[in-house]
Amino acid sequence: METGAAAAPLFDALPLPALIRDSAGALRGNRAYVETFGAAVDDRLSAGLAGAEAGASFDLRLTDRAGVARDVTARVGGPPWIAQLQDITDHRRAERGLEIVTAKLEEACQTAKLGYWEYGIQSGVLTLNDAAFAVYGHSRARFEPSFDNLLAILHPDDRLSLGNMLESVIGNPTRLYVEYRVRDEDGHTRYVSSSCAPRLDGEGRLTHVFGVMMDTTERAQAAAQLESAKQRLEDAYRTGHLGYWEYGIHSGDLLWNDEAFEVYGQDPRDFTPTFDNLLGILHPDDRLSFGNMLESVIGNSKRVYVEYRAIDRAGDVRYVSSSCAPRFDLDGRLTHVFGVMLDTTERAQAAEALRAAKERVEQAYTDLQAAQDSLVQTEKMASLGQLVAGVAHEVNGPVGVVLTTASHMLSRTEDVKRQFGANALTRSALSGFLEVAQEAGQLLVGNTERIAALVHMFKQVSADQTGDEQRVFYLREYTEDVLLSLHTQIGSSGHRVMLVCPEALQIESYPGAFARVLTHLVRNALTHAFRPEQSGRITIDIQAVDDAWIEVTHSDDGQGILDSVLPKIFDPFFTTARHENCVGLGLHIAYNLATQTLGGQLTARNAPDGGAVFTLRLPRTLGE
Template identity: 35%
Template sequence: MIGFLTSRRWLYLLALPLLALLIFGLFLLMVSNTSMGGHRAHILLTLQLDLLGVFFLGLFFLLSTLIPFLYFLLQFHKQQQAAIAILPDLVHLPSDKLQLLSPNFLPLLTSLQPIMRQQETVIRELNDKNDLFADALDEINEIGLQLRRSERRWLLALSATGDGIWEWKADKDIWYFSSRWKAILGYGDAELPNSAATFDGFIHPDDVERVRQGFAQFTQSRELVAELIFEAEFRMRHKDGHWIIVLSRAVADRDPEGAILSVVGAQTDITAQRKAMIELSQAKEAAEKAVAQLRGTQLQMIESEKLAALGALVAGVAHEVNTPLGIALTAASTLSEDTHSVLAQMDSGALKKTDLQHYLAVASEASQLILRHCNNAAALIRSFKNISVDQTAEVVRDFDLGLYLDEILQSLKPSLKHTCHTIEVHCPDGVLVHTYPSAFTQIINNLLNNALLHAFAGIEKGHILIEVKLLDESEIELRFMDNGIGIDPSVRAKVFEPFYTTKRGQGGSGLGMSIVHNIVAAQLKGRISIEDTPGGGACFVLVFPRVLKGER
């Protein structure tokens, strides 16, 4: 509108009605000059008094004025709509295209363009700030949500632990006790005030001074250590009058200088735990006494088993020695009788050459017989002596394992005398060991008795193989294998358990293999296991150190 007024088009709009008035005046003048007669006054009077002419005159004047005005108003409206249409793109509209617009709105648009550009910059900055604010607000909301979740989680965790919470504000000496803390003592939340007297007043008189000193030492400490924790175990009076045992643990919030700002703690009722610990300690002492008695009984039974094995060994050796000695005695008696007969014949002078030759033959045969059987008896007695001394002495010494196994089997031959079972030993020569020799006597004896009682049940001719192998310079493996009926998998796990036997009432005590396990583990410092043999039967594998440590 301002551009329209500043232009000269409104002058043309006013000139049109003035031009119509001028034409109408000229028309009247022409009419007045043409009629020189009496009609001129009549026509003039008629025109002046004719209302219809006045109406048409006014209408002509109005139309001549309104039509141009409406035309120019319509043009102005179109230009205005065009200017409004380009307003959204005015900021980015180039200056050359802006000059092509109507001059009515060009000054206004030209002045608006920098303003709108500045406004767009401000709006963009505000949008960026608004986005940052929205992101920050979302982050704050997320942090708040996480804090609420964390707080809820900690509240649930504390409820699950059953701990009571207490807090002390050091600057204002304000105390706070949670409802759970009060419930531990049997009180409701409104029954106890939040004050220091609530804490001190319920502590056992014998514990109150110790707790005060510990808390004072904790609060007076200036150490900025996050792990510094106040911890005290003491008794507190329950509402019912009895004493409960509580464990109180707390941490402190300190300023940069280490001064206490506040202390937050958790308190737990550990009365049941302490009672259980006392009962457990008493049960432990009773169990230790029972274990000690059991070990003593076990040692006695082991010694009894050793003595029984030694007694059986003595009986077997005595029986074995009796046979060669009886033969030697018979031969010696025969030789003695023949000697007296020859001497009597010499004294009477009746000794013949044939009698002397017969005597010499008998003497030679008898002496060989006596010597051979005496040597057998001496070897048996010597091996028995070595075995019996080792079993009773319990000493660690150096010995050849292969030779010692032969001596053990020599002493155990009476056990196999009335059977068809055989024993074979495979041991490298010169395997020297430093350990308890008596342990091997007991082990081989128990393994042999176990094989005779269990492995060869229903088998007339069994075979036992004892195989020794050097695993390295420090360990030796001994395998005791038989071709018997084997060991059922359900029984294998219980073989070394004390008093477990499948031959209860048939000669089995259930201690033989348990004693073997204890000797291998305790005396030899080794280990024992059971393996299957390819052809059936069982295989006991012993692995033990070649030199017993700490015994050399």
């Protein structure tokens, strides 16, 4: 259809680009078209408009005179036939941007596992995306999204709150948030966090309610676990009587739990936990250390432990052990100082009592050591006294002989002198006197030598028993001297002592300590080994084990040692003859001398055929 010439001015005046057919049927554009796209008509546009009737429309992309691609919609009107071109470039760009945003939103929802839902107010249709089904734990095949079906899977306690949320949004179109629980296909409970917002049409009327949802089951479970852990921590605080405290660096607020009041002995009804009030109940001598603790934590941001005292409401002193640690915000800035505290009053009192008891025990031990040293010294003096008594007994015989011989010799000398003065001394009388004098001299010399030997032995043994000099000595000779010093006790007991030892066997050690060990072993046997009616035998066998060790075996044929007594036989003050005024230190002293002074070993056992056996092992040279 052609357009008349009269319509040409109106056609050129159209504000939108437009096309008409001239008398030859060719397409011609108006001024707006020529200014935008140029005089030539794009072939794609010509092909689209060929045969197009009024009411037809289509979209295509044209390039304008500036070379910019434009999206246009061609709409054919008439009569007269005219095609108008509407630039929809911005609209298409907006549509493409919306599509991109929608795709990104969908991708974000999928990544964040955010479900989308939409409910039509008028239609009653509930729409869920795939992520929403995943949030609810239901599949599209088995769950038809509808409001009734949604109510069916809601937790019974949460149906009212969800309904109230929808009513609130419908009645007052604002965005709301709600949390509720649903039951998934497996019957498990899931926690859901959802937003709810209104959607209005062009005239401002509410048409839809929509929002996003997220599965917060793990978060809810974590929160439940955290709450349970907090509860267990509180239970632990209560069970362990641990107080918790927290001090705000910037606010100055001091927070306590109930146990903290118990630790400090304060009543929460009349005591307000503030820093100044806390300083007020601290022991004056401990305020500085408490302040230093806080300064150390604030300055070094490290955990610190401190012990201090506090005065409770009754005025009694309480001992408190407390930790102190820093707490930081997300930017790493110190915001709080916190810690736990424990009432250690009983422990401190127990420690003080323990210290006092320790001091008493140490003093008692010192006194015991002094008493033991005194007993040892007394024992040395007793041994020396018994040695003196034994030597005196042994010396008494030779001294008596010497005295008798000297008296007899003096009497005979007086007779000879008288006869000589009276000139009555005969040859036979003089010869008899000389024979008597010779015999007397022999008796005097022999007994005097015996006395000298006894005195020498006494001096040597007594010096060894009272001194601590190390020297080389022959074991047989020295043991005989020790047994000689015990001759009186051995003789009065009715028992015998036999010595077996090589003549040349010698040792470098402390002879006094060796003598005391031997003396205690013999006395112990004389006192405990034999029954009253028995005449026993003690054997001392000394032999060289090798080049380094000597073994002294002290045995008897007595009644032996009870098995219950044997493990305690060397214990101090242990005796089975307390009724006979025995102290119980003899074997203990012997054991200490053998192991400490002589560097050897002393053991006790029962012989298979009866009797007790004490074995003393000594190094041949002390110090090696």
